[in-house]
Amino acid sequence: MYLQAVALVIALISPLHSVQADCTPLQGEVIRWVVPTRPGGGYDRYSRLIEPFLEQRLDAQIAIENRTEAGGVVGAIAIKDARVDGRTIGIINASGLLAANALLDSKAPDPIRDYAVLAKVAGNHMFVFTGSDSGIGDIGDLLMLAASRPIVVGVRDVGSASFFAVPVTADLLGLDYSVVPGYVGSTGRVLAAIRGEIDIIFQNFDSVRRFVESGELVPLLQITERKSIHMETGFPGTVPLLGGQTGLAAQQAEAKGKSVETAVEMAAALATIQAAGRLVVAPAGLSPALEECLQTALMETLLSPELGAAARRAGLSIEAAGAAEVSAELMASLQALNELRQLVRLAVERSRL
Amino acid sequence: MDSEVLTAAYEGFGLVFSWPYILYPIAGTLLAMLFSAAPGLNSSSLMALAIPLTYAWEPLPVMLIFGAFLGGATFMGSITAILFNIPGKASNAVTLLDGYPMTQMGRAKTAIGSAAAASALGSTVGILILIALIPFMRVAAIALGPAEYLMLAIWGLTTLAALSGNSLVKGLVAAGIGLQLAFIGYDPRTAELRFTAGMDYLSDGLSLVPVLLGLFALAEVIDLMVSGRSTLSGRQHQSELSGDVREGIGAVFKNFFLFIRSSAIGTVIGAIPGIGGSVAGFIAYGHASQSARDNSEFGKGDIRGVIAPEAANDAKDGGALIPTLALGIPGGSGTALFLGAMMLHGLTPGREMLTDNLTLVFALLWSLFLSNWITSLLGLTLVNPMARISTIRTGRLLPAILVMAAIGAVQYRGLISDLFCAVVFGVIGYLMKRYDWPRIPLVIAFALAPLLEINLHLTLRLQELDRIDFFSRPVVLLLLALTIINLILPAFLGRLRAIRRLKK
Numbered sequence: 001m002y003l004q005a006v007a008l009v010i011a012l013i014s015p016l017h018s019v020q021a022d023c024t025p026l027q028g029e030v031i032r033w034v035v036p037t038r039p040g041g042g043y044d045r046y047s048r049l050i051e052p053f054l055e056q057r058l059d060a061q062i063a064i065e066n067r068t069e070a071g072g073v074v075g076a077i078a079i080k081d082a083r084v085d086g087r088t089i090g091i092i093n094a095s096g097l098l099a100a101n102a103l104l105d106s107k108a109p110d111p112i113r114d115y116a117v118l119a120k121v122a123g124n125h126m127f128v129f130t131g132s133d134s135g136i137g138d139i140g141d142l143l144m145l146a147a148s149r150p151i152v153v154g155v156r157d158v159g160s161a162s163f164f165a166v167p168v169t170a171d172l173l174g175l176d177y178s179v180v181p182g183y184v185g186s187t188g189r190v191l192a193a194i195r196g197e198i199d200i201i202f203q204n205f206d207s208v209r210r211f212v213e214s215g216e217l218v219p220l221l222q223i224t225e226r227k228s229i230h231m232e233t234g235f236p237g238t239v240p241l242l243g244g245q246t247g248l249a250a251q252q253a254e255a256k257g258k259s260v261e262t263a264v265e266m267a268a269a270l271a272t273i274q275a276a277g278r279l280v281v282a283p284a285g286l287s288p289a290l291e292e293c294l295q296t297a298l299m300e301t302l303l304s305p306e307l308g309a310a311a312r313r314a315g316l317s318i319e320a321a322g323a324a325e326v327s328a329e330l331m332a333s334l335q336a337l338n339e340l341r342q343l344v345r346l347a348v349e350r351s352r353l
Numbered sequence: 354m355d356s357e358v359l360t361a362a363y364e365g366f367g368l369v370f371s372w373p374y375i376l377y378p379i380a381g382t383l384l385a386m387l388f389s390a391a392p393g394l395n396s397s398s399l400m401a402l403a404i405p406l407t408y409a410w411e412p413l414p415v416m417l418i419f420g421a422f423l424g425g426a427t428f429m430g431s432i433t434a435i436l437f438n439i440p441g442k443a444s445n446a447v448t449l450l451d452g453y454p455m456t457q458m459g460r461a462k463t464a465i466g467s468a469a470a471a472s473a474l475g476s477t478v479g480i481l482i483l484i485a486l487i488p489f490m491r492v493a494a495i496a497l498g499p500a501e502y503l504m505l506a507i508w509g510l511t512t513l514a515a516l517s518g519n520s521l522v523k524g525l526v527a528a529g530i531g532l533q534l535a536f537i538g539y540d541p542r543t544a545e546l547r548f549t550a551g552m553d554y555l556s557d558g559l560s561l562v563p564v565l566l567g568l569f570a571l572a573e574v575i576d577l578m579v580s581g582r583s584t585l586s587g588r589q590h591q592s593e594l595s596g597d598v599r600e601g602i603g604a605v606f607k608n609f610f611l612f613i614r615s616s617a618i619g620t621v622i623g624a625i626p627g628i629g630g631s632v633a634g635f636i637a638y639g640h641a642s643q644s645a646r647d648n649s650e651f652g653k654g655d656i657r658g659v660i661a662p663e664a665a666n667d668a669k670d671g672g673a674l675i676p677t678l679a680l681g682i683p684g685g686s687g688t689a690l691f692l693g694a695m696m697l698h699g700l701t702p703g704r705e706m707l708t709d710n711l712t713l714v715f716a717l718l719w720s721l722f723l724s725n726w727i728t729s730l731l732g733l734t735l736v737n738p739m740a741r742i743s744t745i746r747t748g749r750l751l752p753a754i755l756v757m758a759a760i761g762a763v764q765y766r767g768l769i770s771d772l773f774c775a776v777v778f779g780v781i782g783y784l785m786k787r788y789d790w791p792r793i794p795l796v797i798a799f800a801l802a803p804l805l806e807i808n809l810h811l812t813l814r815l816q817e818l819d820r821i822d823f824f825s826r827p828v829v830l831l832l833l834a835l836t837i838i839n840l841i842l843p844a845f846l847g848r849l850r851a852i853r854r855l856k857k
Contacts, residue, residue, distance in 0.1 A: 048404070052404055064401060073539065182811045182814070195495060314699075315701065
């Protein structure tokens with residue numbers, strides 16, 4: 001609560017001391033945009049979508065660089081350790097980094113301390129999916145299957161964004177599960193689910209939209225408290241929610257005689273962490289004038305009708321948010337993580353056995 | 354074949370070769386060649402630049418020019434690999450193993466001719482396989498899993514025995530070192546650091562390009578300085594150079610079945626999402642060496658060591674389009690940029706692309722086909738002036754080679770530290786050469802290790818959880834059979850030769 005209040009105060013007072021944006025040092029320069037995932041994944045597609053529009057606005061050339069190792073940690077470190085001159089920016093998975101940094105004793109950078117946040121591009125709309133030939137038609141089928149054997153879940157690695165969603169969701173639904181780590185990139189996991197090697201994957205909707213539309217992936221559950229933006233924008237079908245007073249977590253807790261309130265709080269915490277989403281950042285310590293320049297250019301780009309039209313054509317959703325709003329969300333996520341600490345630590349131990 | 358596919362192929366052909374659309378693949382190819390030849394630039398930077406410039410274009414010209422960008426960049430990197438031991442791209446790295454020794458023997462023209470022919474014909478085979486697979490593309494792209502990739506890596510590694518030169522033990526030790534070097538960095542499953550000795554640089558792992566540049570290009574520079582050889586080819590005048598382009602082209606047809614097998618290997622590996630072109634070349638090279646009746650000249654200037662990787666490298670471009678078009682999964686940065694350009698124009702990969710937009714798909718394929726041929730033909734016209742470089746005095750040439758190697762090392766990831774890495778491997782490479790330790794097994798093991806490691810873990814885990822049955826998968830069994838053949842064939846052939854000698 002205290003952290004949220006501080007963030008709110010920062011968000012409120014930040015417009016009062018306006019800084020003059022100065023983009024001249026970047027004009028005609030090459031700006032390195034680091035993507036911590038493989039080409040073709042969600043982060044890469046967002047980056048390449050924004051690139052031409054931001055180039056025009058900044059009058060600079062943007063060079064996208066994919067640094068894929070270690071579940072995105074290497075790319076995130078590359079941005080953090082870059083020279084603080086505005087010529088290196090990048091996109092990060094704030095939810096994954098927050099979790100890895102706060103819970104896993106990893107070398108992952110801290111999204112709150114190590115970066116200057118420029119803008120949020122989109123939230124993580126985490127869903128549980130299964131392959132169309134898995135024999136699992138809906139979440140009811142999954143729960144029934146889980147009663148007979150552990151559910152097999154494919155994840156990237158122990159520090160990835162989806163990893164901490166697995167134990168929390170499993171705990172809320174009372175699922176026994178086995179993790180298969182090592183699937184590189186979202187597409188690796190998707191293909192594994194389609195082939196039937198694994199039962200389910202936890203995946204951001206945007207990165208697998210085309211497989212859902214083609215009918216090869218079936219969404220089973222939304223890891224949110226409210227209907228996701230994708231369901232609101234006319235996507236067919238009804239997919240149950242994990243969180244909220246009437247969500248699946250609450251229903252399962254009630255059925256098993258557990259505390260409904262605790263279940264709702266845990267599901268809310270998980271949703272809050274996911275909401276931190278995909279952020280565009282620069283190394284911490286950027287001069288206020290450059291920071292203002294990049295923040296303004298990015299927000300103008302993200303809110304422009306041209307980018308909106310291109311995003312719709314590419315099947316990506318833009319949920320732009322400014323730095324102040326993102327700071328408040330990150331603080332809330334950090335607090336939520338503390339509530340899930342024990343569960344995730346247990347899951348990590350289990351995966352290393 | 355489906356009549357719809359044939360009609361789309363015909364319409365696509367008509368579009369590419371009609372005015373003014375023909376200009377797009379031609380201009381795209383020339384630009385791609387220019388960018389791949391210029392220090393510090395590559396085809397990816399060209400595509401990144403082109404995305405905003407082509408934003409307002411219609412989809413057809415975009416497909417045509419990006420098809421040319423994809424096809425026009427591969428061959429140029431082979432020329433520097435053959436002439437200076439410096440690969441233009443990681444995928445051209447294998448060509449230097451025999452291409453550069455051919456230059457040292459005064460046969461650069463033959464090597465370049467062979468590379469050009471294998472490259473153009475290999476891309477044609479890749480595209481033909483792609484066209485044949487269009488109706489089954491999605492199934493083909495999804496069918497292979499960790500078990501198949503694991504066997505593919507093991508199959509590739511079994512070729513090491515044939516590439517170990519005089520000492521199998523030295524070859525195996527070198528391969529072990531290659532594997533160990535590839536394991537430096539983050540564990541792909543647990544994201545924990547390993548073997549980094551506390552050095553931040555190593556947390557990212559060692560990159561193939563600086564390792565290769567060190568082991569081969571810089572090691573060669575040291576060797577040239579120490580040996581005092583006057584020119585790369587040991588000859589002072591062009592008239593003293595033996596070999597010619599026709600001999601090189603003819604060699605591809607003489608080794609036609611090897612060429613076809615290598616092209617097929619390239620297409621299949623290109624179709625595996627995220628594996629990359631360098632692996633295709635290495636596996637094709639290993640296969641060429643393993644399947645050769647006499648492989649004693651591999652690594653010393655055997656023309657088959659040029660044909661196999663070049664055919665595989667260019668065929669893999671066609672293969673890489675299979676997951677890109679069918680599933681929206683790019684094989685590397687080039688296809689990722691192409692995918693980005695496609696999606697900005699509202700062209701979504703998947704079933705729709707392969708049904709409603711099939712003519713556009715064929716326009717892309719014909720453009721790719723045309724650009725591969727233009728690149729090779731233009732490359733051939735440059736053979737004579739380029740071969741002359743091998744007669745320039747080393748005193749004048751070495752600074753230029755050093756600069757090219759330095760740019761190559763730094764350009765790949767933009768890290769100055771990669772230059773130091775290349776220097777360290779340069780010394781290691783020179784010592785290995787001097788004391789007759791084979792470098793090729795080290796490099797092949799290093800290139801194949803990531804494919805091996807991650808798929809070994811995944812396969813073991815899936816088998817443990819009873820999610821796959823390793824020995825009931827047809828492709829696994831096929832690759833297992835090929836692996837066993839790889840292991841026993843050399844011994845069997847040796848025995849056969851010994852019996853024949855005895856009989857005589």
